[in-house]
Structure formats: C-alpha cells, structure tokens
Amino acid sequence: MLPQLSRCLGRSLGAQSRYQCLYSPSPHAKFSTSLQRNGYDDTISNLKIGSHTRVIFQGFTGKQATANAQESIAWGTNIVGGVKPGGSGEHLGLPVLPTVRKAMEVLKPHATGIYVAAHQAAAAIEEAVEAEVPLIVAVAEHIPLHDIMKIHSMLQSQSKSRLVGANAPGIISAIGRCRIGFQPLPTFSPGHIGIVAKSGTLSYETVGSLTRAGLGQSLCIGMGGDVIAGTNFVDALKVFETDDDTEAIIIVGELGGTSEEEAADCIKDYRKRTENPKPIAAVIGGFQAAPGRIMGHAGAWTGIGEGTSESKYRALESAGVTMVDHPAKFGSVMKDLLAKSGRSVKKIENSAQAQQRRSYHTTCCHPIHPLSSPTLQQTRSLHISADHTSSLLKQFNINVSPAPQPSPPSSHYLGITVARTARSPCIIAAPSTSPKALPHRVHRFPFDYCAGPTSSAINAAIAHLQLDAAPPKAKAQTAELIRNLWNLYAEKEAITATVSLTIPSSADTLTIFDPYLFFDDAAYKSNKRQADLHALRSPSDDTSPIEAEAEKAGIVYIPLASPPGRAAAPRNLIGTLVNGAGLAMNTNDVLSLRLSSPPYSTASANFLDTGGKATSETIKTSFKLILADPRVAVVFVNIFGGLTLCDMIAEGIILAFKEVGVDKPVVVRLRGTNEEKGQEVLRRAKLPIKAFDDFEDAVREVGRLANGGSMEE
CATH class of the missing domain: 3.30.470.20 (ATP-grasp fold, B domain)
Known part of the structure; x- marks a missing residue:
C-alpha cells in the first residue's frame, strides 16, 4: 500500500460495510508512490461520452438507481449492468456483479454512475478508482469534504480515472443519448452547444432555452456545487475545444472559488491561438448573496483572496465571453453568436428537437452590482462558542x-x-x-x-x-x-x-x-x-428561529438585508421560493437588476432553496417562513423542475393556502418536469395566483404587485 494512502486511510473510521467507509485498496491497485499532478489531467478525454459509452451503476438495485436506469435505457443510454456489494444475478434484465473490479472484467464499462447515499458514496468512488473505471460520476450531495480530499489524493496519483461531481447532476450527451446522472430528459435535444455548470437548476434552464430556440446541446457537464469539483470549468473547456460535435460553449458559474477566473485565463489563451474560436457565453450567480453566508451549495462561499461574483463576471467578459444575466436568454444569444461567427445555425437547428419554442427577452446584458462586499469569514450552521x-x-x-x-x-x-x-x-x-x-x-x-x-x-x-x-x-x-x-x-x-x-x-x-x-x-x-x-453546537448570534426551523425542514433560508438607502423595514420586498441554490441566487440577482429602479422600487427579501427533492410539505413550510417576514409584499415561486415535479410544487402551494393562510399576492412560474400538469393543478384550484411559464413576464408581474398593483389588473 502507498505510504501516503496508508496514512490517509488510517484517519477513516473502522469499516462498517463496503459502502460505509473508506477502506484499504486491494493489492492490485496501481497508484504511483509520488504525487503526479499531470497524471489526472490525462483523464480529461474520458469525459467524451456518447452512444459508444458502456455504463454501469453502483448501487444498481436501489430504488433511485432502478428508476434512473429505466429512464436512461429508454432514452438510449447503453447501460450494461451494475454492482451490488456481494450480490449477483440480474436486475432489469442486466447482470449484477458483486464488485466494481469484477464488473470491469466482465462488462468492460467506460463509465460508472454512483447511486448510493452520501455516507456510502466515498467508498463507492474509491472502489471505482481502484478498479480503474475511466469515468466516475458521483451525484450525491453532502459527501464530507475530508472524504472527498482523500479521494482526490488518490486521483491525483493516477491517470486512468476521471471524476465528475460530487453534488452534481452528472454528465449527458444529447447527441449520443448517453445520460449518467439525473438530468430531466424531456428538456434535452441533440445539438452542438456544450455546457458546463456548477448549478443543476441553472443548467436545466440553459438547456431548456437552447431547446426552445431550436439549437440543442452536444455535451453537458455538471461541475457541481461542492467545495472541490472532480471536473472543473477548465477541464470542460479542454474537451469542448477539440470536440467536433461542439460549435459553441456555455459556462454557468456562481460565487465561490476561482474556477471562473481560471476559465477566463484559459479562454484568453484559446482565443489567441485559434483562428476561428468557438463562441462562448456565460452567466454568473450570486451577486446578491448575503455577505459571509454559504448560499445553499457547499462551495458557494467566497474565501479570503477569492473573487466575488462581480469579479468573475468581469474576468470572463474581458476574455471575450458574452455575458447574460439569466439563462433563459441563451437561446437567442447563441443564435446571434453563431451567426456572427459564420457557423451554420441551420445545421444546428435541424439537429434539435425544438418541442418548446418560445421567444425570450433579449435586451443587452449588463453587469449586476452587488449590494455589499463579502466578509472575511463564513457564517455556518455549525457554530461553537x-x-x-x-x-x-x-x-x-x-x-x-x-x-x-x-x-x-x-x-x-x-x-x-x-x-x-x-x-x-x-x-x-x-x-x-x-x-x-x-x-x-x-x-x-x-x-x-x-x-x-x-x-x-x-x-x-x-x-x-x-x-x-x-x-x-x-x-x-x-x-x-x-x-x-x-x-x-x-x-x-x-x-x-x-x-x-x-x-x-x-x-x-x-x-x-x-x-x-x-x-x-x-x-x-x-x-x-x-x-x-x-454536541457543542450553539445558535449563532445571527441565526434566527426562522432559519433554525428551515434547517429542520431541509430548507436553506437566508434573510437578505433591505436595499441600501431604503427604510430599515420596507414593506414592498419580494419573498422568493426557488428549487436549487444556483437558480435561487440568480433569481435574486435578476429581481434586483430588473426591479430596483423606476418604475419599480423593490428587491428580494430572502434566499430560499427548497432543495432538489422538495415535497408538498416542504413548499408549505417555505411559505410559512417567507410570510413570517413583515417586509414581504408578494411571493414569487420560481421553479424549474428536474427531480422536483411541477405538479407536486403546485399541490404544495395549494396546501399552503389551506393550512398556512396566504394573505399576500403569489406569482408562480413553472418550467420543466410536469410543468403542464402543475399549471393545470393551479388553474383548477381557482386561487388568487398569477401563473406564468415565461420568466420575464413573471418578473414584471412581481414588480408590479410589489409596488401596489392589484391582482385583478
């Protein structure tokens, strides 16, 4: 065993089960005895998945993996079997093997999707690295950071395996019909635009905009929102640069770390040495983030010496990237960029299944200015005196x-x-x-x-x-x-x-x-x-009972300060209810940009992320939290359904009206999974709700209602 790996694994707790702790690698594991930083870079090409990709699932027989595999197989993904520790036989008509190493020998996969809980995920990733699976996709949220750093100590000393994630929706080739993750399949269509994103929900918004514009996607890589990403923006850009199926690129970033600035440097170099560079556009979330707070994603905080959302925006813009303020704009923006670059828009349109065409607001983009700069330290939920x-x-x-x-x-x-x-x-x-x-x-x-x-x-x-x-x-x-x-x-x-x-x-x-x-x-x-x-945990001085209640319900709720220059307790702010941390940040950013100046004069009262697996009960609790703020004049529910079902969100809104007592105007924008069912549920309820599918229309209505407009107008 490697000396450094032995010391590393010695810090793990004792083995409880194969997927419950990190364990010593088998004698066959081939890791060098020195840290080879270039070795892991050699695995970037493993990200080029497609119809040829043979996929296995770890945790194959579990409920989530089974449902996902059935969807992916029906879509065209070449799933060849899976792993259940100690198991054997068949599942979904495909072979089940007891270990990943055995699966590599028998099934010869190119990639593995890890569908196990967070407390089991690190050991599952390690087993895949030991078996030298070329591509490892980890979707689980809340994997402990120190487990991830141990994994990266292994990854950096080898050149066989590439990790996507964790805390990521995964990777998907729309052209090759290969999904390794939990992306909402109806949103995707084959095309020639590559996407790399920190946020799952913002990536779905991006995909939806491209599909409605008739463009479609080539390869979409979910970088994920964890502190450390197995694959980052620069890695993805290296893939897209040489990918013949990719004619344009989109970056979806947010506050936290320096990956966006590094991407900007990479793009500058690319544009200098390339005669006809592929067009690149981007969006950044987190301009209105509460100073010193972790904004939903584990990695969404600004460390000392790291750039702000505004500095990331400026770095990408200075590198020649076209910046937008909301991903719904990407469809029209990419059409224009492709036309100006001389690339064939018609070719891309013909390859897409544009089943949801819709025009979107396409005014010129301009930077969003933050309310204040971040503090040096992060407020966290674990606080000791x-x-x-x-x-x-x-x-x-x-x-x-x-x-x-x-x-x-x-x-x-x-x-x-x-x-x-x-x-x-x-x-x-x-x-x-x-x-x-x-x-x-x-x-x-x-x-x-x-x-x-x-x-x-x-x-x-x-x-x-x-x-x-x-x-x-x-x-x-x-x-x-x-x-x-x-x-x-x-x-x-x-x-x-x-x-x-x-x-x-x-x-x-x-x-x-x-x-x-x-x-x-x-x-x-x-x-x-x-x-x-x-056990030493004590309430932080700035954690309210409302925030504590939100945490118990699995909701991330952060009150935002009143806009500068306004009364300490204005009465016309917007309570936001959003699924997904990235989408919640971007929603607050756009509300500030669109509505903070005449004819409107309002802003967001809070950040609220229901999480990717929100239930009707979660939505009811979210309304209770939002309405407890006396500054709120209108509630804006902005949902892009992936795992979250729009009809379930609609049922939760109705439940809130019945059990919480909603006495403020409510504007609901539903997109994504089961959006038509959700809109129908709201129509049948006949409640005082304004429902939209277009984001810009919903924002304008929110601004009107927050400034004294009537629901009857």
Whole structure:
C-alpha cells in the first residue's frame, strides 16, 4: 500500500460495510508512490461520452438507481449492468456483479454512475478508482469534504480515472443519448452547444432555452456545487475545444472559488491561438448573496483572496465571453453568436428537437452590482462558542490569548484551509491581518491530504509571513503551530482553521489570537462523525428561529438585508421560493437588476432553496417562513423542475393556502418536469395566483404587485 494512502486511510473510521467507509485498496491497485499532478489531467478525454459509452451503476438495485436506469435505457443510454456489494444475478434484465473490479472484467464499462447515499458514496468512488473505471460520476450531495480530499489524493496519483461531481447532476450527451446522472430528459435535444455548470437548476434552464430556440446541446457537464469539483470549468473547456460535435460553449458559474477566473485565463489563451474560436457565453450567480453566508451549495462561499461574483463576471467578459444575466436568454444569444461567427445555425437547428419554442427577452446584458462586499469569514450552521473554540485549540497545543491592545503594528494571518483548484488542503498565510490588505496578500500553499504539510510548504509559508528574520525559536513555534492546526483540521474535519499571531518585541515567543474555525456539517449529518463537536453546537448570534426551523425542514433560508438607502423595514420586498441554490441566487440577482429602479422600487427579501427533492410539505413550510417576514409584499415561486415535479410544487402551494393562510399576492412560474400538469393543478384550484411559464413576464408581474398593483389588473 502507498505510504501516503496508508496514512490517509488510517484517519477513516473502522469499516462498517463496503459502502460505509473508506477502506484499504486491494493489492492490485496501481497508484504511483509520488504525487503526479499531470497524471489526472490525462483523464480529461474520458469525459467524451456518447452512444459508444458502456455504463454501469453502483448501487444498481436501489430504488433511485432502478428508476434512473429505466429512464436512461429508454432514452438510449447503453447501460450494461451494475454492482451490488456481494450480490449477483440480474436486475432489469442486466447482470449484477458483486464488485466494481469484477464488473470491469466482465462488462468492460467506460463509465460508472454512483447511486448510493452520501455516507456510502466515498467508498463507492474509491472502489471505482481502484478498479480503474475511466469515468466516475458521483451525484450525491453532502459527501464530507475530508472524504472527498482523500479521494482526490488518490486521483491525483493516477491517470486512468476521471471524476465528475460530487453534488452534481452528472454528465449527458444529447447527441449520443448517453445520460449518467439525473438530468430531466424531456428538456434535452441533440445539438452542438456544450455546457458546463456548477448549478443543476441553472443548467436545466440553459438547456431548456437552447431547446426552445431550436439549437440543442452536444455535451453537458455538471461541475457541481461542492467545495472541490472532480471536473472543473477548465477541464470542460479542454474537451469542448477539440470536440467536433461542439460549435459553441456555455459556462454557468456562481460565487465561490476561482474556477471562473481560471476559465477566463484559459479562454484568453484559446482565443489567441485559434483562428476561428468557438463562441462562448456565460452567466454568473450570486451577486446578491448575503455577505459571509454559504448560499445553499457547499462551495458557494467566497474565501479570503477569492473573487466575488462581480469579479468573475468581469474576468470572463474581458476574455471575450458574452455575458447574460439569466439563462433563459441563451437561446437567442447563441443564435446571434453563431451567426456572427459564420457557423451554420441551420445545421444546428435541424439537429434539435425544438418541442418548446418560445421567444425570450433579449435586451443587452449588463453587469449586476452587488449590494455589499463579502466578509472575511463564513457564517455556518455549525457554530461553537468562543470558550469551546479556545478549549478545542488547547487540546491541540494551541494556546489562545486575548487580542493585543492596542493592535500590534505587525501581525500575521495563518491557518489551514482548502485549495479548490489543487483539490487539496493548503496552508493559508498573509504577512498582515489588516482587513484591507489581507485579501490581496494572502497566499495558499497546497499539500497532499494524505501526506500532510511538507517541510517545503511550511518553510514557504513562513517566508511569505515575512518571519525569515524572526528569532529561531519563534520560527520553530510557527512551524509547530502549522502542524498543530493541521492535526486539528484533519481530526475534526474542519474546512478552515486560522489564527492571527504576533511576536512581541520583548519576547521570542508567539502570541496567538483571533481564532476562526469553520467546520464541515456533512461529516456529522451524513456519516455521524464528529458527534462530540456537533454536541457543542450553539445558535449563532445571527441565526434566527426562522432559519433554525428551515434547517429542520431541509430548507436553506437566508434573510437578505433591505436595499441600501431604503427604510430599515420596507414593506414592498419580494419573498422568493426557488428549487436549487444556483437558480435561487440568480433569481435574486435578476429581481434586483430588473426591479430596483423606476418604475419599480423593490428587491428580494430572502434566499430560499427548497432543495432538489422538495415535497408538498416542504413548499408549505417555505411559505410559512417567507410570510413570517413583515417586509414581504408578494411571493414569487420560481421553479424549474428536474427531480422536483411541477405538479407536486403546485399541490404544495395549494396546501399552503389551506393550512398556512396566504394573505399576500403569489406569482408562480413553472418550467420543466410536469410543468403542464402543475399549471393545470393551479388553474383548477381557482386561487388568487398569477401563473406564468415565461420568466420575464413573471418578473414584471412581481414588480408590479410589489409596488401596489392589484391582482385583478
């Protein structure tokens, strides 16, 4: 076994079942003993799926996998069998094998879809990597971050397997009729536009717009909304650049990380060296995100030194990307771009099954300006008190002192966090703790998760802290502090663990203060690890009872501040109810852009993501949460159905009217799975609801009602 892999897996909890924990790889696993960063890049071509792709499912006999497989097979996906740990026989008329390795020998698949729960998913991914499956698609949400970092330690040392996900809708070839994921199939049509997206719901909006415009899609890659993505924007762009079926490209991004900026650099290089580059358009979500909050997706938060939604927008725009503010515009925008590029629009239109043609608002796009800049730290649902923080640090030989008063002239920022691009942990360091200087002077020093911080990474971080001239004892203490922070980080499954430090002029020892610990809730919620840490949880100062109730119902609800320059408690804001974090962010962005200036004067009151598996009861609870805010004048339900069924959403709205008592105007926009059934359910109910399928029409009606308009007009 690899030394680093042995150390890594040694941190896992004991084996409970084949898919319940990470386990030691078999003697046949072929991983190099050194970290080969270029090795994983060699697997990018594995993303080119199509009619030739032989697919297996892990967790094949489960309810979700069975339903998905039946749909995918009917659509044309070449599913050749699946895996059930210890099982054998047949399912859906296809062979069932006991291990992925056996499935590789017998079925020779090109790809595997992992349809197991989050607490089992990491072990399932690991088994697929060991068996050298070329493409591994993980759709599960809430896989613990540290499990994912262990997986990436394996992936980075091999050149056979490529991961898509986790927390992603998957990957789908509309031309090749190959779906590995849970994308809503009726929305797709074969065409020649490639899509890569962080958000599932925004990608469905994008696909729907292209289909209605008669364009269709080639390959759609769900990057996913986790902190670390197995496949990112740059990886997808490399595929689309050389893909003969792709004539244009769409990027769907959001706040969090730096993948969009890296994509912009990649696009600049591509356009310089290519005579007739493929047109590229993009949308970015999260301009109106609440400062310092995690916006639904695990990775939707801005770390120190990472760009905002606005900076991502500007980076892509400066690279020559055509920016839109809502994905419903992509159909008409891509038609124009293809025509200007001299590429054949007719050829693409003829290949698409444009069963839902509809014109969309196509005014010139312009940037959306955020209400405020992000704070340095993230508000999270797992919060422990300052006393518990100090006590926890002390367990790892880190003694915290009160912040020096007055503020020391020279203080330093140091910790362990995630390097999203490197797909690994890193030392984060800055020679200043000044709020103005810190974002610009912070630097990350990645290291392999299983090996821990190397001496070279530690020494580089100390040099960046400008402690080269510090007394030897202080430098040694800083190195020891980094190792202790790493021990805490790994054992307690933190996302970020940082401190400030200074060296008093009268001593050569460190003064450590202002600790910040940001933990991964999924470790407990999915795998029941860190129970002792979770037991210390206390309500955060800015978590209201409403937010606590939302969390219990599986809803992400975040109240937004009133727009600047307005009364502290306006009475004409919009309560939003949306399925999907990316769509919820974009909905708030567009409402602000369209309705914050005359003839309207309103904005969103909240961010609310019902989740991808919302039920009628979830919708009822969502109405209760929204209507508890006295600032709300109108409720806007914006749904694009994937797994979420539009008729079920409609039933939930009716339930809310019956049991919650809805005394505000309601505007509903339904698109996607069962949209016609949902609209019919609302019509039959004969409730005071304005229903639309066009997003722009719905937004205008919301603005009118929020500013005193009557439902009868």
